[in-house]
Amino acid sequence: MTPRRIIGQPRRRVDGRAKVTGQTRFADDIILPRMLHCRLLRSTHPHARIVSIDTGKAEQLDGVHLVLTGESFPIAYGILPVSHDEHALCRDKVRFVGDPVAAVIARDEVTAESAVNLIDVVYGPLRTFAEPAESLAHDEPRIHDYGDHGNVHKAVSLQFGDVDAAMAAADHVFDDVFFFEGNTHLPIEQHASVAVKDPDGKLVIYTSTQTPHYLHRALAKALAMPAAHIRVVATPNGGGFGGKSDPFNHELVVAKAAMLLDRPVKICLNREEVFYCHRGRHPVTMRFRTGVTRDGKITALDLQTLLDGGSYGSYGVASTFYTGALQTVTYDIPRYRFRGCRVFTNKPPCGPKRGHGTPQSRFGQEVQLDKIAEHLKRDPAGLRLGMIAPPDSLTANYLRVGTIGLAECITKVVERSDWKDKFRKLPLGRGVGLACSSYLSGAGMPINWNDLPHSGVQLKLDRSGGVTVFCGATEIGQGSDDVLVGIVAEVLGIDPFDVRAVTGDTDLTPVDLGSYSSRVTLMMGNAAIQAAERARAIVAGPVAAKLGVPADRLVFADRRVFDSEQPDRSVTFQEAVCIAEARVGTIGTTGSYTPPKAAGHFKGGGVGPSPTYSYTAAVVEVDVDAETGWITVPRVWIAHDIGCALNPTLVRGQVEGSVYMGLGEALMEEQAFRRLPPRLSSALVHKFPSMLEYKSPTSLDMPEIVTDLIEHPDPRGPFGAKEVGQGPLLPIMPAVANAVYDAVGVRVDQIPVSPEKILRALQAKAAGKPARVGPASFPDVAWPEPLLVTPPHEGGDGRASNEPDRRLRRKAEAGVEATAGVRS
Amino acid sequence: VKVRLTCSVNQEPVDVLVDDYKTLLEVLREDLQLTGTKHGCELGECGACAVLVDGSPVLSCLVLAVESAGRRITTVEGLAADGRLHPLQECFADLGASQCGYCTPGILITAKALLDAEPNPSRERICEALSGNLCRCTGYLQIVEAVEAALRLGAASKQRQPLLAQSEPGAGQ
Numbered sequence: 003m004t005p006r007r008i009i010g011q012p013r014r015r016v017d018g019r020a021k022v023t024g025q026t027r028f029a030d031d032i033i034l035p036r037m038l039h040c041r042l043l044r045s046t047h048p049h050a051r052i053v054s055i056d057t058g059k060a061e062q063l064d065g066v067h068l069v070l071t072g073e074s075f076p077i078a079y080g081i082l083p084v085s086h087d088e089h090a091l092c093r094d095k096v097r098f099v100g101d102p103v104a105a106v107i108a109r110d111e112v113t114a115e116s117a118v119n120l121i122d123v124v125y126g127p128l129r130t131f132a133e134p135a136e137s138l139a140h141d142e143p144r145i146h147d148y149g150d151h152g153n154v155h156k157a158v159s160l161q162f163g164d165v166d167a168a169m170a171a172a173d174h175v176f177d178d179v180f181f182f183e184g185n186t187h188l189p190i191e192q193h194a195s196v197a198v199k200d201p202d203g204k205l206v207i208y209t210s211t212q213t214p215h216y217l218h219r220a221l222a223k224a225l226a227m228p229a230a231h232i233r234v235v236a237t238p239n240g241g242g243f244g245g246k247s248d249p250f251n252h253e254l255v256v257a258k259a260a261m262l263l264d265r266p267v268k269i270c271l272n273r274e275e276v277f278y279c280h281r282g283r284h285p286v287t288m289r290f291r292t293g294v295t296r297d298g299k300i301t302a303l304d305l306q307t308l309l310d311g312g313s314y315g316s317y318g319v320a321s322t323f324y325t326g327a328l329q330t331v332t333y334d335i336p337r338y339r340f341r342g343c344r345v346f347t348n349k350p351p352c353g354p355k356r357g358h359g360t361p362q363s364r365f366g367q368e369v370q371l372d373k374i375a376e377h378l379k380r381d382p383a384g385l386r387l388g389m390i391a392p393p394d395s396l397t398a399n400y401l402r403v404g405t406i407g408l409a410e411c412i413t414k415v416v417e418r419s420d421w422k423d424k425f426r427k428l429p430l431g432r433g434v435g436l437a438c439s440s441y442l443s444g445a446g447m448p449i450n451w452n453d454l455p456h457s458g459v460q461l462k463l464d465r466s467g468g469v470t471v472f473c474g475a476t477e478i479g480q481g482s483d484d485v486l487v488g489i490v491a492e493v494l495g496i497d498p499f500d501v502r503a504v505t506g507d508t509d510l511t512p513v514d515l516g517s518y519s520s521r522v523t524l525m526m527g528n529a530a531i532q533a534a535e536r537a538r539a540i541v542a543g544p545v546a547a548k549l550g551v552p553a554d555r556l557v558f559a560d561r562r563v564f565d566s567e568q569p570d571r572s573v574t575f576q577e578a579v580c581i582a583e584a585r586v587g588t589i590g591t592t593g594s595y596t597p598p599k600a601a602g603h604f605k606g607g608g609v610g611p612s613p614t615y616s617y618t619a620a621v622v623e624v625d626v627d628a629e630t631g632w633i634t635v636p637r638v639w640i641a642h643d644i645g646c647a648l649n650p651t652l653v654r655g656q657v658e659g660s661v662y663m664g665l666g667e668a669l670m671e672e673q674a675f676r677r678l679p680p681r682l683s684s685a686l687v688h689k690f691p692s693m694l695e696y697k698s699p700t701s702l703d704m705p706e707i708v709t710d711l712i713e714h715p716d717p718r719g720p721f722g723a724k725e726v727g728q729g730p731l732l733p734i735m736p737a738v739a740n741a742v743y744d745a746v747g748v749r750v751d752q753i754p755v756s757p758e759k760i761l762r763a764l765q766a767k768a769a770g771k772p773a774r775v776g777p778a779s780f781p782d783v784a785w786p787e788p789l790l791v792t793p794p795h796e797g798g799d800g801r802a803s804n805e806p807d808r809r810l811r812r813k814a815e816a817g818v819e820a821t822a823g824v825r826s
Numbered sequence: 827v828k829v830r831l832t833c834s835v836n837q838e839p840v841d842v843l844v845d846d847y848k849t850l851l852e853v854l855r856e857d858l859q860l861t862g863t864k865h866g867c868e869l870g871e872c873g874a875c876a877v878l879v880d881g882s883p884v885l886s887c888l889v890l891a892v893e894s895a896g897r898r899i900t901t902v903e904g905l906a907a908d909g910r911l912h913p914l915q916e917c918f919a920d921l922g923a924s925q926c927g928y929c930t931p932g933i934l935i936t937a938k939a940l941l942d943a944e945p946n947p948s949r950e951r952i953c954e955a956l957s958g959n960l961c962r963c964t965g966y967l968q969i970v971e972a973v974e975a976a977l978r979l980g981a982a983s984k985q986r987q988p989l990l991a992q993s994e995p996g997a998g999q
Contacts, residue, residue, distance in 0.1 A: 015919075018920070021918075021926075022911065022919045023902065023903070023911070024931045031855075033856070033859060187962075189962055190962055191866065240866075240929075241926045242926075273868070478926060480925070651920075651921065651968075658967050662964070662965030663965075692871060693867050693960060694869070700958075701953040702954065707967060
């Protein structure tokens, strides 16, 4: 095999030059002739009926071109087919402070804002729900008229094997309750969109989205336009982290306005609006009951999670399942019961943020393992090494695990951090904590269930010697363009600079489902390899004939095509393409990727499957001031099982960026709300919707980070690569909490682990009370009867014994999907 | 009301009529179409809009454009000179200091101000100087290392050496 020239080498990313010269064109950088500007009127009430809207004065203001209300948007949409519960502008009621009620399109932003302030809305306030406990306690008024019941959006219950018997047989049963506060993505780029009616009369929208394909579908549905007449161009995102994955109301509004006015219409949200857009981390209360043998094996896990979903569905049903999906992928858990409940509250909708639904329960499980290790007088690293799930196995909940590098990750961070000399041995106020995680390399199921590929790549080779690669994947800063170009250049033996990438454009590029679930490198990468290998085969035949050597002896490298046995028998890559083009005509190829089918055939079995999983272990060192509770993090050691690092410079950036974001979540970040006084409708408003008050770590707060990559190529990944964008965030929060316990002997079972909580726990400890801060109990939830699925190792076939036939249900869903998604 | 603004931007004279309420940020982006300078808050909180005014870093979202009359303004578009990128730009591109790239212009500007003022800042000084620029992607470490690398390439000296053999990505491979 030819040694690799590009893959595995640290390289300047292909879009690096554009980014440092300020030439990367983000959505708000697009300025078009005759462009108008849009501002939204947002609800000041958290829950109210819209009694009337008077737009008369706004319409008469000089410079105003159009005022829109919910009347113009009769069709509901949403990211998940099961929760199409949003309208671009509210029609009958508002559900959170910030819900958009009307839109003004005017000659400039100032005029639009002035006109927005002239719109009169009469609200009929309704009871508001601030906390999940309130939503569970009161069925009326319902925030939505769909969902399981009352204000419960979704309650799910799954059981894999006889958990109660396994608990009863365990030597110890640990029972702990945790809380993870919500937090938000805080991308530095505020969401922006520019919509245009193109010269043909079709709709084009340039927008900061991570998921142009899903926006395409939502526009087609909500605006009742044929998808073929809509073009979505995902501009490079100035940070996404999951926050630009939903189709957004402002995108639909400018699209509609541009079509009505036949002029470009732009909107750029201000920072306060970005906080209210949210779709970020769900606040989750969770209870872990874990049965353990005296030698430290888990016999069963009984997990309950309660998610505060905010006011709309968003990705919430998936988020709910994700809180229970990956425990078994990280550790060997032979029997498992998971019950998850998401309730609606009158706050901005929660959705996916880096780690989507899994960081909350990862926090609970890893802190509980720390407690278990202490109780069993075991080293937490050693305990975990003894419970790692076996590679190439099927978990109790039917997730197919591939390669597992977790043992090496743990061994590496233990060695690098001098764990054995530090754990429980450092002076008071200094401590170390360890935690692990696993994450998907792409969701195995598409959001809209169908048999279509998840990623498509197209290649054009021509006589210039240049190659253009087309893919719907979306560059959100993670480096997807670089992965795409690097792979094509490697396979064709040319330089990345010879390749042009066209991405994230629904007119020009084949569908890729989007930049979420850490799916792009694996799925787009495999599609790119297929397209490039097909192109290489097309070129190789005619070149081999010309050179008089067998095609399978040809090597593509260093911009040449040559005989591996007589390297001087060669042509340049450009000559090779010309030879082939003369022989076979225009050269274009495609590649596609579809993940393997899920092994579980029960409702909920579609959330969690992935072609393969990444693994991470981290040790965090903390300094805690026992007087003030002030906490600093001087050092982090992290090892990540990535399979193969395609561009190590970018991989390191993903790991360090994950550690950074994890520290923000662990120590300070909170998307929290407060009530205004009753005379202000008891509105639920964000405590601090500004970048100054929503604390996030700065360059002064960053620790030293020692990163190790574990590289055993996984056969399912392109060149063996697994994900890196999300997994390394997961162990940071629990590792911080575990380190605080090591430092000062108090348990903060609640995120963020902020100084005032540490201080409260220290004060409790000094007063002889339990040295712990965290929720006292898990709320009462009326759980549905669990679906009973026999685990594979007990002879199960992946079906629930008490569920109606899935094939019939699937067929019915496909019917709904066909009418909902593909309109023409 | 429109007012006349004369100043220098990236060493070129500018003479324009602008709305009197507009910030320097808005005039740069909207009137001069220099969209390399970004915005993340319009409240002076994120640092994305930093530009140099007479050599000092300034948050352009907090400055009225009319206050810049007669000043020398440098934006990210003015960092490269003589067809060559500034060493900070080379090092940021090479060393992973820019991921999504949205905070990058403001950080480059802030780093340039530091290196112009101090020939040999310590890592602590670099972190301090950049602490008003928020980045959500990188975790800052590769940014700090890129500034240090640019220092080694002579970014702080007045007469810049020809520093990198090639400035185009991949050209050397």
